[in-house]
Amino acid sequence: MSEENRKRRAALLAGGAAGLVNGFFGGGGGMVLVPLFIRRCKLCQQNAFASSVAVILPLCVLSASIYLYHGNLNLATAAPYLAGGLVGGLIGGKIFHRVSMVWLRRLFALLILYGAFRSLCA
């Protein structure tokens, strides 16, 4: 199997796994996709992060429409978060190439664990 095919197959599997998580939990697909992109598809770290944004976007469009259809998406409540996301995404994209991921990921891990604790003990 050529390197090209291997990468394509790994990307199919990575995308499928990310899709499952993203649709089921309404987010977090990137958390699955980035490590798989790095380990299985041999992308460098920055490419893996940036490419994951491009993959998750269409997945979110599809899942959001399904949530909307089921009445689980309140656009009025969502509006301020959307506006914030717009500004945040713009800043994130601009400074991404200058950011060191190491400490960011450690802080992020602690916040995630706190969320796990809250969800499990609620």
Added chain:
Amino acid sequence: MTWGLAFAVGCATGILSGFGVGGGTLLLIYLTAFAGLPQQEAQGINLIYFLPAALTALPSHMKHHFVDWKAVIPAVIAGLIFSGLAAWFSNGLDMTLLRKIFGVFLLIVGISELFPRATSNRKEIPTEKRS
């Protein structure tokens, strides 16, 4: 006041979402644990919130050639199929169960982020970074 707070939170997590390191997961935690929204409704908000965050971040990523389309395209094809099925299934589930499953998922992700395996340490070597 609440509008301003929601905007600020969206902005902060939006930076992380733009990076691709899971701002959405943080926003979900905020929406359920602090804003007190039901799990499914929080997930709905989180999904649509990613649209503006990703759309504004992507042009920069593409300009710096960080997006590897050969990996993105197959991942999108498989991802669309599975996320559609999973979203449909998830909307019919009991909320407390969904929240527990989410907690276990966070626990796994949090631990694996905090203690990365030997293979993932490699990517922290600065020489691998693009200039």
